[in-house]
Amino acid sequence: VTAEIVSVGTELLLGQIEDTNATAAARVLAEAGVTCQRRQTVGDNLDRLTEAVRQALSRADLVLTIGGLGPTEDDLTREAIAAALEVPLETDDELLARLQESVQARGVPWVHSLARQALRPTGSRVLPNAIGTAVGFICEKGRKAVTALPGPPREFSAMLDEHVRPYLATRGGGVRIVSRVLRVAGMGESLMEEKVRPLLGSGNPTLAPLAKSGEAHLRITARGEDEITIRHLLDDMEGEVRARLGDVVYGVDEETLEACVLSLLRDRKVTLATAESCTGGLLGGRLTSVPGSSDVYLGGYVTYSNEMKLRALGVAERLLREHGAASEECARAMAEGARRATGADWAVSVTGIAGPTGGTPEKPVGLVFVGLADEAASVATQHRFGGDREAVRHRSTQAALALLRKAVLSGGCGSS
Ligand code: AMP
Ligand code: MG
Numbered sequence: 069v070t071a072e073i074v075s076v077g078t079e080l081l082l083g084q085i086e087d088t089n090a091t092a093a094a095r096v097l098a099e100a101g102v103t104c105q106r107r108q109t110v111g112d113n114l115d116r117l118t119e120a121v122r123q124a125l126s127r128a129d130l131v132l133t134i135g136g137l138g139p140t141e142d143d144l145t146r147e148a149i150a151a152a153l154e155v156p157l158e159t160d161d162e163l164l165a166r167l168q169e170s171v172q173a174r175g176v177p178w179v180h181s182l183a184r185q186a187l188r189p190t191g192s193r194v195l196p197n198a199i200g201t202a203v204g205f206i207c208e209k210g211r212k213a214v215t216a217l218p219g220p221p222r223e224f225s226a227m228l229d230e231h232v233r234p235y236l237a238t239r240g241g242g243v244r245i246v247s248r249v250l251r252v253a254g255m256g257e258s259l260m261e262e263k264v265r266p267l268l269g270s271g272n273p274t275l276a277p278l279a280k281s282g283e284a285h286l287r288i289t290a291r292g293e294d295e296i297t298i299r300h301l302l303d304d305m306e307g308e309v310r311a312r313l314g315d316v317v318y319g320v321d322e323e324t325l326e327a328c329v330l331s332l333l334r335d336r337k338v339t340l341a342t343a344e345s346c347t348g349g350l351l352g353g354r355l356t357s358v359p360g361s362s363d364v365y366l367g368g369y370v371t372y373s374n375e376m377k378l379r380a381l382g383v384a385e386r387l388l389r390e391h392g393a394a395s396e397e398c399a400r401a402m403a404e405g406a407r408r409a410t411g412a413d414w415a416v417s418v419t420g421i422a423g424p425t426g427g428t429p430e431k432p433v434g435l436v437f438v439g440l441a442d443e444a445a446s447v448a449t450q451h452r453f454g455g456d457r458e459a460v461r462h463r464s465t466q467a468a469l470a471l472l473r474k475a476v477l478s479g480g481c482g483s484s
Contacts, residue, residue: 069239070105070127070130071097071102071103071129072104072124072132073094073097073104073131073134074108074121074133074134075089075107075109075110075133076110076111076136076144076219077219087109088221090107092224092228093228094107096228099246100233100236100237100244101244101291105128106124106128112143117136117145118148121149122151125152125153129239130236130239131212131214133149133214133216136219137203137204137217139202141181146184146189146216149207152214153189155189155191155209157187158188160186163185164183167182167183167201170201185202185203191207191208192206192207193206195215196231197227199226202223204216204218206231206235215231242293243293244291244292245291246289246290246302247289247290248320250285250287250288250319251285251317251318251320252283252318253283253284253318253473255284255316257277257284260284260286264313267305272292273291273301274289275287275288275305281455283466286309290305315474318473325469325473326354329473330361332476333364339410339412340416340472341412342355342367342416343368343371343381343402343403343405343406343418344368344370345418345419345420346436346461346464347422347461347464349368352365366410367410368406369409374393377401381402382401382408383398383401383405393419396448399418400441407441413442414441416471416472417438417440418467419436419437420434421433421434421436421460422434423456432452434453434460435450435451435452437450438451438464438468440472440481441481444482445482447475447482449467449471451464
């Protein structure tokens with residue numbers, strides 16, 4: 069079974085809103101094992117909308133339209149679907165009565181245009197809307213079908229789950245598609261791809277690399293008749309990937325790097341502090357965004373100026389003079405200083421040049437040092453990040469978390 073999505077609304081074409089409904093619909097289609105082959109976005113124009121639905125119907129078994137079901141003149145999806153399917157529109161009397169009732173109950177005057185919301189293609193089935201006034205419908209003709217849902221996201225999602233999902237289950241032929249994402253940090257995307265290349269040709273499940281800021285993901289997608297088959301396919305591929313990549317795979321699906329690092333530290337009953345220069349608190353922000361982080365994360369320093377590095381962390385003036393703040397030496401001294409000042413078991417630091425200004429030939433924009441200290445030793449790593457200021461800052465926090473994770477896994481700073 070194949071499907072296409074048609075999103076309706078000039079506001080989408082103007083870039084005023086994001087098409088979150090289409091994203092939700094695409095996900096539901098995938099989960100139901102329906103192959104979504106194309107998405108279109110059209111404005112509130114009857115000819116173009118009719119054409120879009122007609123074309124979609126000529127290619128796919130199923131067309132999902134989003135939006136344009138309101139009472140106003142620019143809500144034209146009903147008309148377009150009727151025209152594309154070549155079935156007449158008729159007033160649903162029961163629906164009309166209910167609309168009139170609800171308008172009366174709200175104490176607002178009845179305007180004639182409201183009756184448009186009671187129009188449906190002949191032979192269609194109503195999809196009730198538990199939240200709003202615009203109902204949806206499913207209209208079947210031969211082997212083809214069109215579903216129409218209203219645009220307000222809360223109503224759309226509820227109706228997608230309540231009506232479209234079960235409908236797809238009756239048409240999808242029992243095949244389901246499920247994805248699992250493996251998250252990788254501390255290894256570049258190219259190297260990761262290189263290592264899993266033999267697996268990329270697999271048909272079921274498929275494996276797809278996705279580059280993210282400061283990390284890389286591998287999406288495994290399996291297709292099968294039942295949950296157990298699908299889970300086995302996913303588990304086997306995950307095992308293959310992990311065997312090739314080792315412990316740079318830090319998490320699955322929605323697990324974040326900061327949450328994974330904190331739980332590693334928690335398991336070992338140790339504490340953490342931070343010292344940040346160019347990230348200005350971003351790293352501490354990420355750590356404290358994880359609920360329950362307080363049993364591991366003690367706190368940190370934002371030492372932006374050299375003066376602050378010296379005063380708050382005890383970084384030696386001579387060190388700063390000889391090596392500068394963006395240096396391996398300073399990163400280590402910052403981490404050591406944060407450990408000393410907080411009494412934490414581990415401290416991680418970030419210092420570098422986020423840009424766009426402040427770079428020199430010796431120390432260009434994007435040059436970042438991450439430092440790490442535990443009771444036995446301190447280390448630092450050097451990075452050259454591309455991208456704008458925000459990208460450099462985010463990647464710096466990724467690198468800091470990845471280095472910390474690696475050191476904790478290998479048993480200490482000295483052994484990493
Ligand atoms: P409509 O059903 O076209 O009258 O849309 C009603 C409202 O739903 C719009 O004003 C948007 O705020 C929202 N909306 C419509 N289409 C979408 C969409 N594809 N994704 C997210 N929101 C939408
Ligand atoms: Mg609209």
